[in-house]
Amino acid sequence: MPRIAVVVFPGSNCEYDAAGALEQLGASTEFIFHSATSLGEVDGVVLPGGFAHGDYLRPGALARFSPVMDAVSTFAAAGGPVLGICNGFQVLTEAGLLPGALQKNRGLTFLCQPTTLIVSSTHSVLTRAAHVDQELVVPINHFSGAYTCDDDTYASLVAHDQIVLRYRENPNGSRDDIAGVSNEAGNVVGLMPHPERAMSTLLGSADGRVLLEGFVGLGVGAR
Amino acid sequence: MSILSEPLHRALGLTDSELDDIRRVLSREPNPLELALYGVMWSEHCSYKSSRIHLKRLPSHGAHVLVGPGEGAGVIDAGDGIGVAIRIESHNHPSAIEPYQGAATGVGGILRDVFSMGARPLAVMDPLFFGNLDDARNRWLVEGVVSGISGYGNSVGVPTIGGELTFDQCYGANPLVNVLAVGALPTERLALGVASGVGNYAVLLGSSTGRDGIGGVSVLASAGFSGEDGAASIDDAKRPSVQVGDPYEEKRLIEACLELLDRGYVVGIQDLGGAGLVCATSETAAKGRVGMDVDVTAVPQREPNMQPFEIMTSESQERMLAIITPENFEAAKAVCDKWEVRASVVGHVVEPTMMADGTSVAMLRIRRGFDGEVLAEVPASSLADDAPLYDRPRRRPSDLDAIVADDPTHDEPVGDVHADLLSLLVDPAWVYRQYDSQLFLNTVVGPGRDAALLRLAGPGLPASQRGFAVSTDSNPRWCALDPRDGTALTVAEGVANLACVGATAKAVVNCLNFGNPEHPEVMWQLSEAIDGMAAACDALSLPVIGGNVSLYNESGGRDIDPTPVVGSLGVVDSLVSPPPGWNWSDGDALVLVGHREAAGTHPFPLAGSRWATLRGRRGGRLAAFDASRLVSTFRFVTAEVAAICAGQPSDVSAVHDVGAGGLGAALAEMASVTGLGVNVAKLEGHAELFSEFPGRFVIATRDADAFVSRALTAGVPVTLLGTVGGSSVHLGGVVNIDVAEITTRREGALAEALELI
Numbered sequence: 001m002p003r004i005a006v007v008v009f010p011g012s013n014c015e016y017d018a019a020g021a022l023e024q025l026g027a028s029t030e031f032i033f034h035s036a037t038s039l040g041e042v043d044g045v046v047l048p049g050g051f052a053h054g055d056y057l058r059p060g061a062l063a064r065f066s067p068v069m070d071a072v073s074t075f076a077a078a079g080g081p082v083l084g085i086c087n088g089f090q091v092l093t094e095a096g097l098l099p100g101a102l103q104k105n106r107g108l109t110f111l112c113q114p115t116t117l118i119v120s121s122t123h124s125v126l127t128r129a130a131h132v133d134q135e136l137v138v139p140i141n142h143f144s145g146a147y148t149c150d151d152d153t154y155a156s157l158v159a160h161d162q163i164v165l166r167y168r169e170n171p172n173g174s175r176d177d178i179a180g181v182s183n184e185a186g187n188v189v190g191l192m193p194h195p196e197r198a199m200s201t202l203l204g205s206a207d208g209r210v211l212l213e214g215f216v217g218l219g220v221g222a223r
Numbered sequence: 224m225s226i227l228s229e230p231l232h233r234a235l236g237l238t239d240s241e242l243d244d245i246r247r248v249l250s251r252e253p254n255p256l257e258l259a260l261y262g263v264m265w266s267e268h269c270s271y272k273s274s275r276i277h278l279k280r281l282p283s284h285g286a287h288v289l290v291g292p293g294e295g296a297g298v299i300d301a302g303d304g305i306g307v308a309i310r311i312e313s314h315n316h317p318s319a320i321e322p323y324q325g326a327a328t329g330v331g332g333i334l335r336d337v338f339s340m341g342a343r344p345l346a347v348m349d350p351l352f353f354g355n356l357d358d359a360r361n362r363w364l365v366e367g368v369v370s371g372i373s374g375y376g377n378s379v380g381v382p383t384i385g386g387e388l389t390f391d392q393c394y395g396a397n398p399l400v401n402v403l404a405v406g407a408l409p410t411e412r413l414a415l416g417v418a419s420g421v422g423n424y425a426v427l428l429g430s431s432t433g434r435d436g437i438g439g440v441s442v443l444a445s446a447g448f449s450g451e452d453g454a455a456s457i458d459d460a461k462r463p464s465v466q467v468g469d470p471y472e473e474k475r476l477i478e479a480c481l482e483l484l485d486r487g488y489v490v491g492i493q494d495l496g497g498a499g500l501v502c503a504t505s506e507t508a509a510k511g512r513v514g515m516d517v518d519v520t521a522v523p524q525r526e527p528n529m530q531p532f533e534i535m536t537s538e539s540q541e542r543m544l545a546i547i548t549p550e551n552f553e554a555a556k557a558v559c560d561k562w563e564v565r566a567s568v569v570g571h572v573v574e575p576t577m578m579a580d581g582t583s584v585a586m587l588r589i590r591r592g593f594d595g596e597v598l599a600e601v602p603a604s605s606l607a608d609d610a611p612l613y614d615r616p617r618r619r620p621s622d623l624d625a626i627v628a629d630d631p632t633h634d635e636p637v638g639d640v641h642a643d644l645l646s647l648l649v650d651p652a653w654v655y656r657q658y659d660s661q662l663f664l665n666t667v668v669g670p671g672r673d674a675a676l677l678r679l680a681g682p683g684l685p686a687s688q689r690g691f692a693v694s695t696d697s698n699p700r701w702c703a704l705d706p707r708d709g710t711a712l713t714v715a716e717g718v719a720n721l722a723c724v725g726a727t728a729k730a731v732v733n734c735l736n737f738g739n740p741e742h743p744e745v746m747w748q749l750s751e752a753i754d755g756m757a758a759a760c761d762a763l764s765l766p767v768i769g770g771n772v773s774l775y776n777e778s779g780g781r782d783i784d785p786t787p788v789v790g791s792l793g794v795v796d797s798l799v800s801p802p803p804g805w806n807w808s809d810g811d812a813l814v815l816v817g818h819r820e821a822a823g824t825h826p827f828p829l830a831g832s833r834w835a836t837l838r839g840r841r842g843g844r845l846a847a848f849d850a851s852r853l854v855s856t857f858r859f860v861t862a863e864v865a866a867i868c869a870g871q872p873s874d875v876s877a878v879h880d881v882g883a884g885g886l887g888a889a890l891a892e893m894a895s896v897t898g899l900g901v902n903v904a905k906l907e908g909h910a911e912l913f914s915e916f917p918g919r920f921v922i923a924t925r926d927a928d929a930f931v932s933r934a935l936t937a938g939v940p941v942t943l944l945g946t947v948g949g950s951s952v953h954l955g956g957v958v959n960i961d962v963a964e965i966t967t968r969r970e971g972a973l974a975e976a977l978e979l980i
Contacts, residue, residue, distance in 0.1 A: 010471070010474070010475050010562065010563055011378070011471050011474055011475070013379075013380030013474065013662060014662065016663065016681075016682045017662065017663060017664050020664065021664075033561070050380060051377075051378045051380075051470070051471065051474070053471070054378065054469075054470070054471025054474075055378065055471075056471070109370070109373075109656070109657050110370075110373045110374075110377060110656075110657045110658070110659075111656055111657070112377075112655075112656055112657070112658060112659050112660055112661065113656050139661060141377075141659050141661065141662075143377075194661075196664070197661050197664060199664070200664075201801075202667055202678075202798075202799065202800065202801055203661070203664060203665075203666065203667060
């Protein structure tokens with residue numbers, strides 16, 4: 001049974017949802033408070049959505065200084081799977097664990113709505129159980145979700161197959177419709193949509209399962 | 224007379240006779256601080272002094288009611304060891320001045336009411352009322368209020384699952400921003416706002432106390448007052464009294480309070496809302512029949528030189544008062560430290576005071592240091608419970624007969640039905656897309672449908688397959704014509720909306736938004752509305768478990784139309800599959816369930832309809848409220864949908880309540896969301912298309928014979944309307960519109976009116 005640490009910052013609010021989704025897939029989860037300096041013995045780390053430290057200054061800008069982030073960086077550098085969802089993605093970019101940045105949505109309003117994602121790369125711990133060009137209906141829920149980066153970073157993302165998910169219809173003004181990216185090694189991934197909100201047809205979509213299954217190591221190699 | 228030369232009690236909003244009452248309570252002259260305490264606690268906002276004698280007529284009992292009106296929130300037993308807490312409030316006037324912060328702090332306040340009961344807040348709904356959007360200021364208000372709810376609600380981590388959006392000229396200078404919140408708790412975690420245990424601490428949790436929001440009684444800080452009591456300058460006193468919200472503080476406060484309750488560290492807990500610390504301390508002491516000593520110097524202050532009256536009456540946001548035993552205080556403090564929530568002992572629970580006549584009185588004492596000077600000493604219950612009650616004069620408006628006689632049902636020309644139908648269609652998605660409606664993975668039916676439906680689940684709750692449904696409903700158009708039947712019909716509309724998602728209504732809460740109670744016509748409207756609500760709730764077996772009264776809603780010298788908002792809470796016993804919603808399919812038969820014609824004098828009354836308002840007609844006679852027709856229809860529709868939610872096979876593919884805009888709008892909405900047209904053979908002209916009265920549902924079925932036979936067995940009348948299919952909406956030779964045209968108009972209407980596109 002994979003053991004996943006779910007990092008809780010003051011102001012996080014999707015920690016229960018993320019943990020619940022991972023447990024549905026057979027993982028065991030443990031909340032790690034932001035003040036912790038060690039993750040313990042875990043097989044993966046999730047930074048959930050929410051408003052870490054109130055999103056003050058800008059999303060993720062304060063969270064990168066939380067004590068736990070040193071342990072997350074060490075874990076990532078050793079090749080451990082790290083997933084940032086929404087605010088977690090913002091934290092990972094601020095912490096320098098993923099390239100680029102998330103800026104305010106094109107329409108300058110918060111957006112909570114279903115989106116259709118297209119899997120662009122399976123070279124990541126999040127998309128490894130999916131197949132390229134697979135379409136997945138997964139909701140977004142953010143104010144600052146427009147992915148941006150400079151041209152060199154963009155060229156590098158393309159060259160190393162780090163763009164893992166794109167929007168079919170760009171909701172927020174993200175560069176090249178980018179919804180999620182990985183690091184070069186593919187073990188650190190961030191995405192703005194919420195796969196944990198797409199775990200059941202009762203709630204509208206079960207398409208997030210294939211992403212989280214890949215993350216916890218289920219169905220890998222089945223593609 | 225200038226405010227400077229006014230006697231202090233009047234400057235504080237107290238009448239001469241109220242001052243006499245205070246003298247009688249104290250058997251002496253009150254000092255200025257004591258007057259300030261009475262000024263806020265006996266304000267209309269806190270004491271309900273104009274409405275309380277009428278509110279007593281509402282039914283509030285039921286076997287499943289765990290907590291009725293009078294606490295932070297009402298609570299029902301939803302089964303499986305889970306209690307559901309619900310509360311509704313208004314934040315109208317702050318939102319009119321500063322829409323973002325007014326709406327944001329409205330959300331914050333209602334959430335504290337809910338988690339003060341030990342419930343985790345799971346959902347928020349926002350009924351909003353604005354003036355017409357051809358006015359730039361109204362557009363600014365809409366954008367500000369919506370972004371305030373979005374900014375606070377999303378960040379604090381509670382999904383906003385729906386609401387209402389109403390535009391009418393009567394709300395021009397006085398928008399209404401109502402907020403409803405629902406939470407759930409393991410029933411054994413139920414907490415009450417009661418102080419007990421002599422020697423226990425009253426602990427202030429959360430934000431420091433500032434000068435923001437002083438004087439919901441706006442006249443509080445008069446020059447005369449500061450002269451008596453301290454150095455507050457007139458400029459300080461004129462500081463804006465709209466509070467500023469911090470959702471991050473509130474989020475940590477929620478987590479800390481729920482953890483304190485889970486660990487059993489808390490004896491009693493209450494939020495600090497209107498009237499701040501004086502309200503929380505006097506109410507908890509009065510309920511517990513214990514005295515309380517409050518040390519104003521122990522209250523963490525945001526600004527220097529705050530006066531005792533400012534500390535006691537400040538409405539600074541994100542604060543709670545918890546009663547904690549001295550033995551548990553250190554452990555409780557550690558929980559608060561973890562969540563970075565400030566915890567300060569500001570009060571001690573003390574013995575009641577023995578009076579000379581042998582009675583014991585629970586005194587609230589305000590002191591400078593726990594052993595220091597006593598600045599104020601008043602019976603706690605005199606603040607909390609003993610405000611004078613007023614039976615203000617009531618008078619039926621003299622022009623009402625003429626208004627009722629001016630009935631568009633009889634003489635309004637038909638006009639362009641095609642254009643009228645399109646004008647009635649507004650998709651509120653621009654609003655609700657800005658709200659996180661999905662957090663906690665419970666939202667089965669989100670905003671923009673008949674009612675919201677959520678799984679009854681959340682962190683710390685026992686496992687359950689149940690669901691809960693919520694709807695907010697109002698109809699100022701109806702209530703202006705007949706506040707009694709209009710309110711009764713509004714209650715029925717709420718139950719109808721719950722039925723569409725398979726939920727059985729269990730309880731309601733109300734937010735009574737009315738004009739100036741010193742106008743006898745407004746008091747008549749309020750009294751009539753309460754009687755109508757009582758009649759409907761009795762007939763539908765619904766307890767009213769909480770509410771809020773918002774008076775003095777005036778706009779340009781004119782009272783708003785009476786706007787009672789009803790929040791309805793229902794339960795679905797088994798929720799494993801989504802209800803059918805509006806998703807009809809090609810070839811489905813379309814059935815109208817319920818009495819096709821209205822009870823009352825006319826089969827298809829147009830009075831009070833959106834269509835009539837569109838035509839500038841605001842008179843006429845409403846359909847009558849006839850509970851005997853409604854009960855069996857509601858029960859039948861609820862059972863049909865509940866079976867689908869429980870996972871049973873069904874021929875029913877779509878369900879929609881006929882609400883605002885009438886049958887025409889209901890059919891157009893279903894066509895718009897599916898992209899599929901409909902052909903309805905026979906209609907009684909435009910009147911049947913636009914008439915509004917609850918008790919009718921549009922149902923699409925794959926097997927009309929089977930469905931009709933079930934309805935007839937249940938004794939519910941049905942009418943075969945037509946068939947689903949094609950790319951246009953054909954309605955009985957009255958209307959023929961392309962679905963694509965409907966969708967474009969409906970989806971773009973709001974953004975266009977707001978001049979965003």
